[in-house]
Amino acid sequence: MGGGPAIDPETVVVGLGEEPDMLVQDFSLRHASWAVLSTIMLKLFRYDDRWRAWPELAEELPSARNGQVRRLPDGRLEQRWRLRAGVRWHDGRPVTADDALFTYELLRDTPPPYPHHLIIESIDEMFVPAEEPLTLVVRWRADQPFAHHEEWGTVLPRHLLAGAGLSELRGEHWFARSPVFHGPYRLTRWLPGEQLTVERAGPHPLGEPRLRRIDFRFFPNPAELRDAVVAGTVDVTDLTGFTAEHAAVVAEAAPHVEVRQTPSLMWEHIAVNLDDPVLADRRVREALGYAVDVDAVARVLYPGATEAARSWLPARHPAHHAGLPARPYDAGRARDLLASAGYRPDPDGRLRGPDGEPLELRLLTTRPATGSGRWVASQARPEAARLIAARLAEVGVELRLDFLPPDEAFPAIRRRKFAHLAMFAWSMGLETNGYLLWHSSKIPDDSEWYGINVGGWRSAENDRLLDLVAAAEDVEQRYALMRRQQEVWAAELPAIPLVFPGTWTTHKRALRGVRPVGVFGCYVTWNAWQWYWGDS
Incomplete structure (x- = not known):
């Protein structure tokens, strides 16, 4: 089909x-829902490609400078949108x-769990001032x-949903499948699958849409999506699951297609259970940081360009700390x-502590599961885990591996049900x-798991700084x-940073x-x- 539109100059196929x-942001558990909602729903604010x-x-972002953010005498923070x-x-x-306001009331009266329930519970009051219907x-x-x-929800129509509960929207409510929103596009058809x-x-x-129609097509695995790109039957892609190999095939076979790897806020790392007495020793954690060959692990998990992580924020983030120390693979430093x-x-080369017990740790990570075709890392983590175990064995640490499918591994991690270590990625906003x-x-527990301090880090200085950050x-x-x-974090090393993979x-x-x-x-x-079509 060449470099022109897959269908016509007024249509884009994604x-x-x-x-x-579903198409209700507050309950969806899939990234694809957000990708579709971006076209049909406005948000109070968004982030751009920078x-x-x-x-x-919203007309503008609330701030203290424009008078739309203020601290009340009782310590509450007030925002005016x-x-x-x-x-x-x-x-x-x-x-x-x-x-x-109606959306907040709907969420407030909906029993959890739902993704942002704690944020809704953190709102003390919300109201629309008299004579200011847009404030x-x-x-x-x-x-x-x-x-x-944090993200606290969307804006839903009172005149269409009054009397409904969002718990109904989690089921078969008509709005979840054919919503009425306020974006530049509206949903006209959904053929499941x-x-x-x-x-x-x-x-x-901010402007008139140039395109008349956007068609979203769904692909069960990266290979089929790659082939569609090469064939020209799709015009733009996201949530691809592409590896560098997929990207290279597209670049070679379809020179009219731009293949881009964008820096991301996905952070691959190893969480450390700091309640374990062995791992509570910072020297042990630092030794693990030197004993893990991050470059080799990155090549297994995310073939192609990645950014080695020194903390939990990548270089592109405006709060990134560029001066943190690197911990390149160094078995000798780990042994010391x-x-x-x-x-x-001991005589067999295995490390033993002062009590004579061998230094043995367990690592929980994901393994491939049926239907996880685009999550490349979930499929590659067993190989990466075995590589880590081999490197730790070289310094005398025995690492036992536990593999679970993602839908079992992540709940266990979120509830801190791992003995020592857990390798996974957070996708952060x-x-x-x-x-x-x-x-x-x-620190999550059985009663509260919105927090994601799954390692259980307790540091008075860290808490003090984060309280200041929040305020x-x-x-x-x-x-x-x-x-x-991040300086305090890097000194204490409550987790082992690995990489920030880009998104393809x-x-x-054209x-x-x-x-x-x-x-x-x-x-x-x-x-x-x-978006609009130009010359190819």
Whole structure:
């Protein structure tokens, strides 16, 4: 088909490596849902391809400088969101702040679990001031200082959903499959297992959409999606599951297609259970950091360009700390650190502690599961784990491996049901500030698992810094505090950082305006209203 449109100059075909489960952001558990929703739903704000926040449904981003953020005398934080005038639901009704208030009320009255239930519970009150129908006031609880940084939901239509419970939307409610939103496109067709179509509904607040139609096609594995790209039957892709090998095939066979690897906020690492007395010793953790051959592990997990991680933020993030020490593979340094912690080799070369017991650890990670075709890392982690075990054996540490399919491994990790180590990746959004990851109040247990400090790191200095991060109203001040927190993190090493893999996307060169973001919740379609066909 060459470099032109797969269908016609008013249509773009988007190939995705998975299909949405529903089209209600607050309950969806699939990335593909967010990719589709970007075309049909406005958000208060989004992030662009340079990882900068920008207002979409809101007129501007609330801040202390513009008077829309203030600290109340009782310690609560107040935000005022002014919505853009003239935005309408796809059925013609005007969008008002009362719709946002209704969405909060709906979520508040819906029993958890759902992805952001703790954020909703952290809102003390929300209201629309009299005579200001486009202003939403949100007041956050003083005892949940992190919450206002997090994603807290979408804006749903009161006039269509009043009387419904979001628990119904998790089931067969009509809105979950054929929603009415307020974006530049509206849903017109969904053929499960095949495709989903959206068509132009009206202007985006910042401009008129150039395309009339976007067709989403779903592919069960990366190879089939790659072949569709080469054949020209899809115009742009995301959530591909592509490896460098897939990308090389496309680049060779389809020179009219741009193949791009975008830096990401996916962080592959090894979580460390700090409640274990052996791993509670920082020297042991640092030894593990030197004993793991990160470059070799990265080649197994994510063939192609990756960024070696020195902490939990990549170089592209504005709060990244560029001066943190690297820990390249160094078996000799690992042995020295273990010796300083009291471990000595026996005649067979195995390390034993002062009590004479051998140094044995367990590593939990994922193995391939049926239907996990696009999650390349889940399929490669067993090989990477065996490589890690071999390297640790060279310094006298025996590593026993436990493999579970992702849908069993991740619940176990989230609830801290791993003995010593767990290798996996977090997909983080750009609102990430470290609080949920590392504050001691966010250590999950059987009753509260929204926090993801799964290693159980407890550090008074770290908590102090993260409390300041959460309270900082100036973004540059927040980033400076996050860099200081990374210094403390790197010194304590509560987890073993591995890599930040990039995300692979493709688009035909004749399709203009495609700007991948590369982070969780921000997919290639975030600015689809700006796309248009030019010359190939």
